[in-house]
Amino acid sequence: MAGPGRLRASSGPASTLGAVTGSxxxxxxxxxxxxxxxxxxxxxxxxxxxxxxxxxxxxxxxxxxxRYPDNIVTYLIDRNINYTNVCVTACKFCAFYRAPKHGEGWTHPTEEILRRCGEAVELGATQVMLQGGHHPDYGVEYYEELFSSVKAAYPQLVIHSIGPSEILHMAKVSGVSLDEAIRRIKVAGLDSIAGAGAEMLPDRPRKAIAPLKESGQRWLEVMELAHRQGIESTATMMMGTGETNAERIEHLRMIRDVQDRTGGFRSFIPWTYQPENNHLKGRTQATTLEYLRLIAVARLFFETVPHLQASWLTTGKEAGQLALHMGVDDLGSIMLEENVISSAGARHRSNLQDLIWMIRSAGRIPAQRDTLYRHLAVHRTPDEDPRDDRVVSHFSSIALPGGGVGKSLPLVEAK
The missing domain is CATH 1.20.50 (Pheromone ER-1)
Structure with a gap:
């Protein structure tokens, strides 16, 4: 594990800013x-x-x-695979979950998950994000079987999955310590922990939107334990559910404090709350300008977090490209499948050519990366750009009935 000060030293000469603010x-x-x-x-x-x-x-x-004088901006090909939508946490912003015994609740068998992994590999995916609700019956044993099955069938896939909330839940269901839960799922094949479930970490806004979920401090404690066991992760933030400007900055501070101790966060990924089909009903939202300003402040504030990712899925491709001029060095994933945020109304769609065009037309050099941000292919000229019309993102405004079992990619065609 790299030390907490791994990025503090400047990797190049001091900058001279041309803008004068008057202050x-x-x-x-x-x-x-x-x-x-x-x-x-x-x-x-x-x-x-x-x-x-x-x-x-x-x-x-x-x-x-x-930090990145090569002028490269990266992207990833992956698939978010949901194993269940059954959840006992009932977050007010979530349109994906169904309560236990609800008629629209579902859980996929391992065979269905492996089928989807196979489709992803065929389309060049290097990573899967396995996500689901807090199913009342799923303890550590369930995740051990799930991760080990994926690794046995597709050892080339990186499992960047779940989040601290699921780890806390599985440890509680199985009656084991957090340390043991993390150790066991790591042995089973978990490579990296997603920043899922961060939402807003400060107490007041978190209790307002997710009163049954663990505290933000507890979320960070799980991440710190995982970092100390050698599992790196990402960190996220959901903007636009009624939090104050000061609470947004406090969220950043809480993440940076853990990063100072562990150095385990690879990237920071803020995104905007989506207002459809949930209990908040869009009463509060973040504007594009608020999002872009937060992106820029995060790049200046996180001097020890290597990467900053734009969320074109929630803000749209135009804002995603603008973010490349606000310190962003990564456009995230094509996302061959995504249903959680899409359930709340995120309809932005992309494909391989779109994402590469967004990067290149912003004056950057596109490169496909892996989970650890290693470059798999650098497209220095347009002649080197990959062209595969099959690599397109999902297009889903509500979660697919039954979780889309048996349906091949693309899951939903654009109208």
């Missing part, structure tokens, strides 16, 4: 952040609320250029 305090903070220096949560909040947009973006992009 010496803000100019100094932007310059320090652009040069790889640490900014405080109070300074981050000041930047988020008051820094001019273009100056903020320039400083964040200076961080990207210093």
């Amino acid at each position: 010496r305090e803000i100019d100094n903070i932007l310059q320090r952040g652009a040069d790889g220096g640490r900014i405080t949560p109070e300074e981050a909040l000041l930047l988020y609320t008051e820094a001019p947009f273009h100056a903020l973006g320039e400083a964040a992009d200076a961080v990207r250029r210093r």
Whole structure:
């Protein structure tokens, strides 16, 4: 495991920002952040609320250029596979889950999950994200069987899956410690933990939208335990459910504190709440400008988190491409399948050519990566761009009936 200060030192010369904001305090903070220096949560909040947009973006992009002077922006091919939609947690923002014994609840057999893994491999996927609800009967044993079955059938696939909430739930169901649960699922084949379930980590907004879920501090404790066992992870954030600006920055601080101790977060992925088919009903949402400002502040604040990923799935491809000018170095995945956020109304769709075009037309060099951000193929010129019309994302406005069992890709055709 890399040490907590692995990215603090600048990998290139100091930046000189061209923008002048009219505020010496803000100019100094932007310059320090652009040069790889640490900014405080109070300074981050000041930047988020008051820094001019273009100056903020320039400083964040200076961080990207210093860290990644090769000008490469990465993408991934993977598939999100849901093993069940049965869940006892009942988060107010979730449109995917069904309560136990609900008529629309379902659980896929291992054979169906393996079939979907095989389709993903055929289309060039290098990773699967296995996600599901907090099923009342699923303990550590269930996940041991699931992960070991996938690894036995497709050893080339990286299992970047579940999140701290599922780990807490499985440990409780099986009556074992968190350390034991993490150790056992790692042995079974779990390679990396997804940032799922972070939503908002500060207590007030978390209790408002997910009162039955573990606290944000507990979520981070699970991540820290996993990092110390050698399992890295990603970190996420859901914007737009009524949290304050200060609470958004507090979310970043909580993540950075753990990163300082473990160095185990590979990337940060903020996304925006989707308003359909859930109990919040879109009463509060984050604007595109709020999202882009948060992206830029995150790049300046997380001097020890290597990568920053844009969420075109929730913000749209236009905002996703704009984020490439706000410090982002990764556009995430084609996502051959995704039903959870789509259940709440995320209808943005992409394909391999679209994602590469978004990167190249932003003046960057596209590269396919693996889970660890190693470059699998760098497309330095358009002649080197891969062309495979089969590699398209899902298009789903509600979760598929019965979880789409037996249905081949693409799961739902665009109308």
